[in-house]
Amino acid sequence: MSADKLVFDLSQEIEGSPQVFIRKDWLSILDNMNQNYSANQTIIDTSQLSNSNKFMNYREGYLAMPLTMVLTGAAYTAPAVGNAGVPTGMLPATPITGVDTVYQMGTSCDYVMGLKNWFGTVIHSFTLDMNGTTIIQQTPFINMVNSFRLLTSLSWNDVITQGAVIGFYPDDPTSFSVNGFGNATGTVRQGDANGNGVCNNTLFPTGSGFDLAIAEARAFNYGDKNNGNVGLVKRIQYINFDPDSAIGSSQTVAVPPVPTPTSSGQLLNGGITAVGASQTALNNLWISYISAKSNVGGVGGTPYLVTSVMATIYLKHIHNFFAMIPLLKGTFFKMTAFLNNTSVNFTVANKVVNTTGQTISNPLGASRAGNLNVTGVSVPVGGTSPLMITSSALGQGGAQALGNGAYVASLSVGARCLNSAQASLINNTTGQCSQSIFLYVPAYTFNPVFESAYLSSPVKSIKYSDYYQYQVQAIAGNGGQFNNLITNGIANIKSVLIIPYYSASSASGAQLAGLPQGLPVYQSPFDVAGSGSTSPLCLFSNFNVVISGQNAIYNTEQRAFEHFNDYVKGCNSVNGDLTDGLTSGLLGWNDYWRSQCFFYTNVGRQLPVEEQVPKSIQIIGTNQSAFALDLFVMVEYGVSVDVDSLTGARV
Numbered sequence: 001m002s003a004d005k006l007v008f009d010l011s012q013e014i015e016g017s018p019q020v021f022i023r024k025d026w027l028s029i030l031d032n033m034n035q036n037y038s039a040n041q042t043i044i045d046t047s048q049l050s051n052s053n054k055f056m057n058y059r060e061g062y063l064a065m066p067l068t069m070v071l072t073g074a075a076y077t078a079p080a081v082g083n084a085g086v087p088t089g090m091l092p093a094t095p096i097t098g099v100d101t102v103y104q105m106g107t108s109c110d111y112v113m114g115l116k117n118w119f120g121t122v123i124h125s126f127t128l129d130m131n132g133t134t135i136i137q138q139t140p141f142i143n144m145v146n147s148f149r150l151l152t153s154l155s156w157n158d159v160i161t162q163g164a165v166i167g168f169y170p171d172d173p174t175s176f177s178v179n180g181f182g183n184a185t186g187t188v189r190q191g192d193a194n195g196n197g198v199c200n201n202t203l204f205p206t207g208s209g210f211d212l213a214i215a216e217a218r219a220f221n222y223g224d225k226n227n228g229n230v231g232l233v234k235r236i237q238y239i240n241f242d243p244d245s246a247i248g249s250s251q252t253v254a255v256p257p258v259p260t261p262t263s264s265g266q267l268l269n270g271g272i273t274a275v276g277a278s279q280t281a282l283n284n285l286w287i288s289y290i291s292a293k294s295n296v297g298g299v300g301g302t303p304y305l306v307t308s309v310m311a312t313i314y315l316k317h318i319h320n321f322f323a324m325i326p327l328l329k330g331t332f333f334k335m336t337a338f339l340n341n342t343s344v345n346f347t348v349a350n351k352v353v354n355t356t357g358q359t360i361s362n363p364l365g366a367s368r369a370g371n372l373n374v375t376g377v378s379v380p381v382g383g384t385s386p387l388m389i390t391s392s393a394l395g396q397g398g399a400q401a402l403g404n405g406a407y408v409a410s411l412s413v414g415a416r417c418l419n420s421a422q423a424s425l426i427n428n429t430t431g432q433c434s435q436s437i438f439l440y441v442p443a444y445t446f447n448p449v450f451e452s453a454y455l456s457s458p459v460k461s462i463k464y465s466d467y468y469q470y471q472v473q474a475i476a477g478n479g480g481q482f483n484n485l486i487t488n489g490i491a492n493i494k495s496v497l498i499i500p501y502y503s504a505s506s507a508s509g510a511q512l513a514g515l516p517q518g519l520p521v522y523q524s525p526f527d528v529a530g531s532g533s534t535s536p537l538c539l540f541s542n543f544n545v546v547i548s549g550q551n552a553i554y555n556t557e558q559r560a561f562e563h564f565n566d567y568v569k570g571c572n573s574v575n576g577d578l579t580d581g582l583t584s585g586l587l588g589w590n591d592y593w594r595s596q597c598f599f600y601t602n603v604g605r606q607l608p609v610e611e612q613v614p615k616s617i618q619i620i621g622t623n624q625s626a627f628a629l630d631l632f633v634m635v636e637y638g639v640s641v642d643v644d645s646l647t648g649a650r651v
Contacts (some may be wrong), residue, residue, distance in 0.1 A: 023445035054443035063442040067309035074405035111397030114236035117533035119167035119311035124383035129334040152572040155584040169234040194394035195526030330648030384530035489614030492638035494604035500538035503628035543621035
């Protein structure tokens with residue numbers, strides 16, 4: 001009986017164990033970019049830390065990275081009475097009162113844009129030099145494999161306690177829709193309230209999880225689209241605190257009142273007094289919040305909304321090396337990360353007023369949805385676009401806030417908006433958190449007795465994994481076969497991860513997905529792909545991974561549940577999820593086969609004598625999706641580095 005033994009063991013414990021460390025100090029250093037991230041990279045050297053004569057624990061280290069999100073668009077124009085007028089631009093800075101109030105622009109736009117899963121999506125690739133030698137190679141799209149690692153290793157308790165810190169909450173894998181299918185001639189039919197292509201950007205429930213009318217119309221495979229993507233809602237709420245909102249209100253009101261500052265520094269809201277944080281306090285505290293908004297500011301009355309985000313990205317989540325590193329003194333690192341700075345151009349069209357003769361002051365009587373279309377995305381390094389634009393369907397984030405017109409949303413690392421067009425149009429595009437990226441690392445001072453024991457074997461071996469990335473493009477849908485050589489030779493191979501997306505490299509793939517020709521789905525502002533999700537229903541049959549001519553999977557897999565049960569389930573989890581009651585990982589079967597279709601194969605079981613032998617990798621299978629696919633293949637291989645923990649020298 002395990003409980004009885006625990007009681008007995010606890011009763012024999014001696015209170016007060018000796019202190020291994022007598023001091024722990026958190027040290028912080030700036031990166032080398034002098035607040036300028038227009039080159040889409042950051043460089044950090046740890047010379048200050050290596051000269052501190054303290055043991056540094058990079059396993060606990062993290063980056064504090066400021067992000068500036070800016071939304072600009074056309075100035076608001078109130079429509080005419082009846083069905084002749086069409087609202088244009090962002091909603092006004094001052095409310096238009098009536099049967100229902102058209103809210104001020106800042107409140108209305110709080111849920112228009114957000115971020116994809118995990119703040120680390122902003123890092124496209126990462127390299128590390130140790131004492132002048134490169135030990136982590138530059139691998140593009142490293143955020144994709146890192147997102148997979150988080151999905152398969154974190155528990156739901158981790159999401160609750162750490163999610164807001166790292167910007168992580170899994171997307172609902174069943175809340176997607178696919179819009180913009182091509183017709184018989186291949187012409188893209190665009191125009192949907194959620195956007196074009198694959199969309200998983202609905203926020204709020206517009207119906208029950210089971211809609212009988214939809215089911216009877218043979219459209220039940222909407223899944224939970226009508227329930228909204230709770231993951232996107234949570235991630236927006238992590239960053240969209242609005243200092244103009246009513247805080248701590250003890251009364252429910254039908255229409256959110258317009259906050260009016262009082263002389264006491266509180267907010268008076270229709271007779272409700274609530275304590276709010278001042279913008280100065282938020283700036284000093286470096287808390288993510290909506291830092292600026294205006295419908296009439298800047299040149300020509302251009303409206304804007306600025307969200308300042310203070311992102312925390314743990315080093316151990318950026319690369320496996322930092323999860324394996326011991327305490328080191330005197331080691332010099334140079335970290336280089338290329339960044340996914342992003343600009344998204346999109347339009348809202350065909351949004352109309354009601355046909356009952358009511359004015360815009362009754363927006364709920366109008367057809368407010370309109371159509372969302374992405375017209376262009378710029379990611380200078382070619383990686384994932386971390387930005388999400390929410391649906392303009394009734395009751396969604398974009399419905400209340402945006403009228404017809406063209407809009408630009410951008411994400412910039414640092415405090416400056418890097419979209420030159422936005423920066424020239426408006427006066428206030430500066431984020432209000434940090435101006436630079438900080439690296440935080442704890443420094444430990446040993447108890448001398450334990451330090452002697454630790455240094456009795458000063459040479460520490462760091463065994464970690466690095467990644468090789470390869471792409472297989474334009475695999476035909478509906479039974480298209482693939483048989484591709486990934487590499488001629490990599491030593492100490494650990495695993496092979498395949499991440500499938502609808503193809504942007506073939507005309508049919510892009511048209512079926514409904515996106516502009518050549519735009520990858522992982523850069524779509526409506527699709528969560530690229531940060532924890534694949535494209536929906538990307539499943540293979542006849543699948544195998546071949547290592548130097550030998551099948552890694554004993555029987556070629558025909559069925560999707562085989563690969564999930566045999567390889568994906570528990571792959572990075574505590575005890576491989578073999579112990580009931582002690583499990584981790586956020587991928588379930590329903591998540592896997594709908595829109596988190598990762599194909600992960602462990603190929604690391606081998607004799608030690610084989611580890612240094614380079615081996616070829618080949619993947620084979622049949623694409624059972626209706627869409628042409630592009631495959632991102634991430635090969636994990638083992639690396640070892642020996643270092644003197646006292647001097648920091650590589651041995």
